[in-house]
Amino acid sequence: MTTTTRTKTCAGPACDRRVYSRGLCRTHDQQRRKGRTLTPIPIPTIDLILDAAWCIGGTVTVAELSDRTGISHNTILRAIQRNPDLIECAGTIPVKHTGEPQSRDVSAWRITPAGLDRLHG
Numbered sequence: 131m132t133t134t135t136r137t138k139t140c141a142g143p144a145c146d147r148r149v150y151s152r153g154l155c156r157t158h159d160q161q162r163r164k165g166r167t168l169t170p171i172p173i174p175t176i177d178l179i180l181d182a183a184w185c186i187g188g189t190v191t192v193a194e195l196s197d198r199t200g201i202s203h204n205t206i207l208r209a210i211q212r213n214p215d216l217i218e219c220a221g222t223i224p225v226k227h228t229g230e231p232q233s234r235d236v237s238a239w240r241i242t243p244a245g246l247d248r249l250h251g
């Protein structure tokens with residue numbers, strides 16, 4: 131985390147979201163209003179996917195994302211399909227699996243500029 135002079139971030143635990151009210155982000159402010167102990171907010175699946183895609187670099191397959199995040203192929207595909215602005219299909223690449231009688235093409239994905247903004251924003 132760098133300390134910049136941009137928007138203030140939430141005072142909640144492990145949170146760097148923008149402040150919504152009383153020094154807290156919207157989610158942590160909701161927790162406060164319900165009288166609950168403030169807890170870390172689970173990271174959305176799409177953010178885990180973007181982070182994994184960034185770490186792998188270039189174009190990535192669902193299998194690579196699944197290996198890296200431990201999230202199932204179906205869950206990753208659903209998250210990708212729900213966020214076409216953040217991660218996009220970059221065409222297909224041949225599967226490198228050995229022992230398969232025929233090579234099969236799978237879709238490869240890459241982070242969009244909007245996705246990069248979300249990663250580093």
Ligand SMILES: [Zn+2]
Nearest residue numbers: 140142145155
């Ligand atoms: Zn927060």
